[in-house]
Amino acid sequence: MEIIGKLFVVQPLVALFLTVALGYFVGKLKVGKFVLGGIAGTLLVGVVIGQFGVIKLDNGIKAIFFALFIYGVGVQGGPQFFHALNRRSINQLLSAFVMCLTGLLCVLVAAWSFGLDRGMAAGLAAGGLTQSAIIGTAGDAIAKLGANPELTKIMQTNVAVGYAVCYIFGSLGPIIMVTWFFPMIMKWDIRQEAVKLATDLSDGQPQLDPGQFNAIRSVVTHCYQVGADSRIAGKTALEIDTILDDASVEALQRDGAVIAVTDATAIQVGDVVAVTGLVNALINASGLFGQEVVAPAGLQLVEESREIILTNRLLSHRDISEIHDHVNVETRHGVFLTQVRRMGLELPLLPKLQLKTGDEIHFVGSPVDLDRIQSKIGYKISAAAVTDFIFFGIGMVIGLLIGMIEFKVWGVPISIGAGGGCLLSGLLFGWLRSVHPKFAALPLGASNFLRDFGLAVFVGIVGITAGPQALVAIKQYGITLLFLGVGVTLVPQIITFFFSFYVLRIRNPIEALACVAGGRSANPAFAALLAKAGNATPVVSFTVTYAVANVFLTLWGPIIVGIITKNAAP
Numbered sequence: 285m286e287i288i289g290k291l292f293v294v295q296p297l298v299a300l301f302l303t304v305a306l307g308y309f310v311g312k313l314k315v316g317k318f319v320l321g322g323i324a325g326t327l328l329v330g331v332v333i334g335q336f337g338v339i340k341l342d343n344g345i346k347a348i349f350f351a352l353f354i355y356g357v358g359v360q361g362g363p364q365f366f367h368a369l370n371r372r373s374i375n376q377l378l379s380a381f382v383m384c385l386t387g388l389l390c391v392l393v394a395a396w397s398f399g400l401d402r403g404m405a406a407g408l409a410a411g412g413l414t415q416s417a418i419i420g421t422a423g424d425a426i427a428k429l430g431a432n433p434e435l436t437k438i439m440q441t442n443v444a445v446g447y448a449v450c451y452i453f454g455s456l457g458p459i460i461m462v463t464w465f466f467p468m469i470m471k472w473d474i475r476q477e478a479v480k481l482a483t484d485l486s487d488g489q490p491q492l493d494p495g496q497f498n499a500i501r502s503v504v505t506h507c508y509q510v511g512a513d514s515r516i517a518g519k520t521a522l523e524i525d526t527i528l529d530d531a532s533v534e535a536l537q538r539d540g541a542v543i544a545v546t547d548a549t550a551i552q553v554g555d556v557v558a559v560t561g562l563v564n565a566l567i568n569a570s571g572l573f574g575q576e577v578v579a580p581a582g583l584q585l586v587e588e589s590r591e592i593i594l595t596n597r598l599l600s601h602r603d604i605s606e607i608h609d610h611v612n613v614e615t616r617h618g619v620f621l622t623q624v625r626r627m628g629l630e631l632p633l634l635p636k637l638q639l640k641t642g643d644e645i646h647f648v649g650s651p652v653d654l655d656r657i658q659s660k661i662g663y664k665i666s667a668a669a670v671t672d673f674i675f676f677g678i679g680m681v682i683g684l685l686i687g688m689i690e691f692k693v694w695g696v697p698i699s700i701g702a703g704g705g706c707l708l709s710g711l712l713f714g715w716l717r718s719v720h721p722k723f724a725a726l727p728l729g730a731s732n733f734l735r736d737f738g739l740a741v742f743v744g745i746v747g748i749t750a751g752p753q754a755l756v757a758i759k760q761y762g763i764t765l766l767f768l769g770v771g772v773t774l775v776p777q778i779i780t781f782f783f784s785f786y787v788l789r790i791r792n793p794i795e796a797l798a799c800v801a802g803g804r805s806a807n808p809a810f811a812a813l814l815a816k817a818g819n820a821t822p823v824v825s826f827t828v829t830y831a832v833a834n835v836f837l838t839l840w841g842p843i844i845v846g847i848i849t850k851n852a853a854p
Contacts, residue, residue, distance in 0.1 A: 330747015353738030358710020403439030407446015412772030421841030450769025531561020802829030
């Protein structure tokens, strides 16, 4: 053990990366259905490794990785956050804000009632509200208080201790409330309500159970030989597409030679045509074309699966079915919608689903057909495959400058710090990318790496640094802090749920439960709700409230440090 301790002192980066690796391993271990998660696991492992002695890691490393993490969060949430600020979702926005505000008030009441210092209060918020970013924003604010280095370190350690003690129930609590407590007292069957909502959104189409899939929605290609009695002989490809609606002629072989298909190409008796479309559109196609045949040698049909980001505001807030019926066949033929994703989550592909700016829309079709509709929708995701480092650098600079601004709330000096500044900057540049696709490109893979690795390194350093003082703080506050964390976790959910249901009139069970999970930015609760629902109906309400909650909960860190005036005992 002494050798390991010396190794960590000589090369502290070994301790850091070992913390990240072991932390994510611990985070994957399951106790029943509960999984701790990589971030909480990294913090706990960091505290253990910190017991080996004083491991010196430059605070600059911690600061830059947290700034990268929070900027990545902002970029990903920017389009949805600004898009959510509209009248149609005002009730859900208010629900999320009430959740965040009651969470803040619970933390402040607990801190004043039980004499918690600034660091422990912020840690209570980070763990009880399961918002890891508070560790960073509160830590920045504590560093700017001007206290002596020893006192600053103690309070920053208390942030990590509070988070570690309160986090486990902070994650379990929303799962219990969303999947058991609220449905029980309201006498809701989550699965039945999810099926009912999906049926309503789909104009009465039946919904499927988990593990089943709707083959009728699959895009397939069939080959037919045009017979002498065929009803489409002599018609052009565009005329046939109009008759088929959700299918189109994509390839043609005549007398053994492949013929290029255009809208004006006329189909003749004896031709072998390849028709692509939805299964339900091809059920009776043999009656139109003739006998279905095996694709002849030499007939090749190149199709592409393309992801397009929606930026055309004329299509935003419109139902899929409305857009389908409004757009003429000349524009949409040969293009088939297969998936819609919002903030990385797949949405239910139902006729009444409203598209929103920033949505990822997945299509299947020939490259020529996809090129035709792409300019009318937005931009191809692959166009953003390379990070725009010019705007990335500018965004980080702006975020750090915003973090230097100080203001007063009721006479209390408040600064959101580098973390809060980079969050706001990331939101701005994420929104800029969604409306001006030529600027500020940051691919999803890159932003995911910034977010996940940045937070992992930051939390690892926090845990290692806090290690020596962590046990002392746990002995002093352990049981009290644990019960306070339970209160901070449960009380805001109860207040917000009934306020949303009776005052804001969010009466649909699935939407009400999704707002609770999103307003807490509680990903484990959302995953549990999805499992209970058996379909994707909770996703839309969750994304709106989640985007708002991420911003406000992160900003609570410096607010708590500014309002709570008690410092830790040296």
